[in-house]
Each structure stands twice: as structure tokens, then as C-alpha cells.
Amino acid sequence: MKAADPAAVRKSRMFLLLVALVFAAPMLVAGLLSWSGWQPGVKGNGHPILPQRNFVAEQLQVRLGDGTSWPWRDSEPRFTLIALAGPDCAAQCFETLTGIAKARVMLNRNQSRLRLLYLGTPPADPGRRAAMQTYWKLGRDIDGKLAAYVPATPDSVSAVLVESNGTALSLYPAGFEVPGLLRDMVKVIR
Known part of the structure; x- marks a missing residue:
């Protein structure tokens, strides 16, 4: 069995981390906005x-x-x-x-x-x-x-x-x- 190239392993791990970050970023931003007190679309007219x-x-x-x-x-x-x-x-x-x-x-x-x-x-x-x-x-x-x-x-x-x-x-x-x-x-x- 051939040993994996360390550069290719790092590259694929980095790609996996970027994909996870793309999916997690909106949830993190929404959590921060909610924690700061900002809520979209809840402003009333009165x-x-x-x-x-x-x-x-x-x-x-x-x-x-x-x-x-x-x-x-x-x-x-x-x-x-x-x-x-x-x-x-x-x-x-x-x-x-x-x-x-x-x-x-x-x-x-x-x-x-x-x-x-x-x-x-x-x-x-x-x-x-x-x-x-x-x-x-x-x-x-x-x-x-x-x-x-x-x-x-x-x-x-x-x-x-x-x-x-x-x-x-x-x-x-x-x-x-x-x-x-x-x-x-x-x-x-x-």
C-alpha cells in the first residue's frame, strides 16, 4: 500500500474545514445578532x-x-x-x-x-x-x-x-x- 502524500492530506483537510465553515458561518452570525438583541422582522408599526x-x-x-x-x-x-x-x-x-x-x-x-x-x-x-x-x-x-x-x-x-x-x-x-x-x-x- 502506498503512503498518502502529506501535502494532499493537508489540502483535503483544509477543504473539509472550509466546507464546514461555509455551513456554520450563517448560524454563528445569527447567534451573535440574536445575542446582541437584534431580531429581524419583529418591529411593529405601533x-x-x-x-x-x-x-x-x-x-x-x-x-x-x-x-x-x-x-x-x-x-x-x-x-x-x-x-x-x-x-x-x-x-x-x-x-x-x-x-x-x-x-x-x-x-x-x-x-x-x-x-x-x-x-x-x-x-x-x-x-x-x-x-x-x-x-x-x-x-x-x-x-x-x-x-x-x-x-x-x-x-x-x-x-x-x-x-x-x-x-x-x-x-x-x-x-x-x-x-x-x-x-x-x-x-x-x-
């Missing part, structure tokens, strides 16, 4: 609410139109999307609210896992007000604890996504895009 707030712990009271209080914790785990209207909710405000209601319908079988709560003065137009009540529960923030999230711009809406335990997750300031809100809702409502 702004995280920091410091975190829990509306149950704060005893935030919302009075509905029928005089009852809004239950932050429901009989089943469901998210709440709060729409906070700026002054003079009219055409633009109503268009955003309609877009949000359509986005809820686009959740398909998960649409029952999202409750829609509107806080503020509803549009003055009786037709629009009646149309809103099909999808939205209308109420008011008794103690004004959500005043910081209410837009100052007339005919605008901001939104707050609240987890089923009463924890506020994200704020969508006035002028937000409804498709971005829908993408975020699809990620969290399963």
Missing part, C-alpha cells in the same frame, strides 16, 4: 407603551353608553383595540374607524378575539354614528387616564392595543396606517 401600563391594576374605568363599565378582563381571552378620537370626529376619523373595523373582519376566524372600543364623542352625523355601533362599543374614559394618548388634531384617531389581561401593548398615534395595524394584530392575535 409604538411600545413604556413604561408598561396595566389598566386593570390602574383601575382605569370606562363607562359605556348603556351605563355599564368596560370589563378589561373578559370571560375569554380577547384583545381590545381602543380608538381615541381627537376633537370633531368627522369624515377622516370615520374613515379610519371603518378601516379598523374592516381590518378586524380580515382577521377571519380570529376576529372574535378582538374587541373594538371607541372613546370620545362619536361623529355628529346620525348615519355614521349608527354604522359605528355595528362594530364598536362606545364609551368614555371616566378619570381621563388615557388623555395622553388622545390626539389634539381635529378629525383624527389614535389607537391603543390592549392585551387580554389589561396590559397596554402599543400606541398607534394619529395618522397611523390601518394596514400596518392589521399586520401587528395578525402577529399577536392567534
Whole structure:
């Protein structure tokens, strides 16, 4: 039997090491990026609410139109999307609210896992007000604890996504895009 050439053995070992490195490099880079805190594709369209707030712990009271209080914790785990209207909710405000209601319908079988709560003065137009009540529960923030999230711009809406335990997750300031809100809702409502 002929002895192996040491130069050829070194060359084949080096080639094997390079092949292993090609397969291991992406995993090493992903591990380093994850360890450093960077996560691709997890950025939401809303702004995280920091410091975190829990509306149950704060005893935030919302009075509905029928005089009852809004239950932050429901009989089943469901998210709440709060729409906070700026002054003079009219055409633009109503268009955003309609877009949000359509986005809820686009959740398909998960649409029952999202409750829609509107806080503020509803549009003055009786037709629009009646149309809103099909999808939205209308109420008011008794103690004004959500005043910081209410837009100052007339005919605008901001939104707050609240987890089923009463924890506020994200704020969508006035002028937000409804498709971005829908993408975020699809990620969290399963």
C-alpha cells in the first residue's frame, strides 16, 4: 500500500474545514445578532407603551353608553383595540374607524378575539354614528387616564392595543396606517 502524500492530506483537510465553515458561518452570525438583541422582522408599526401600563391594576374605568363599565378582563381571552378620537370626529376619523373595523373582519376566524372600543364623542352625523355601533362599543374614559394618548388634531384617531389581561401593548398615534395595524394584530392575535 502506498503512503498518502502529506501535502494532499493537508489540502483535503483544509477543504473539509472550509466546507464546514461555509455551513456554520450563517448560524454563528445569527447567534451573535440574536445575542446582541437584534431580531429581524419583529418591529411593529405601533409604538411600545413604556413604561408598561396595566389598566386593570390602574383601575382605569370606562363607562359605556348603556351605563355599564368596560370589563378589561373578559370571560375569554380577547384583545381590545381602543380608538381615541381627537376633537370633531368627522369624515377622516370615520374613515379610519371603518378601516379598523374592516381590518378586524380580515382577521377571519380570529376576529372574535378582538374587541373594538371607541372613546370620545362619536361623529355628529346620525348615519355614521349608527354604522359605528355595528362594530364598536362606545364609551368614555371616566378619570381621563388615557388623555395622553388622545390626539389634539381635529378629525383624527389614535389607537391603543390592549392585551387580554389589561396590559397596554402599543400606541398607534394619529395618522397611523390601518394596514400596518392589521399586520401587528395578525402577529399577536392567534
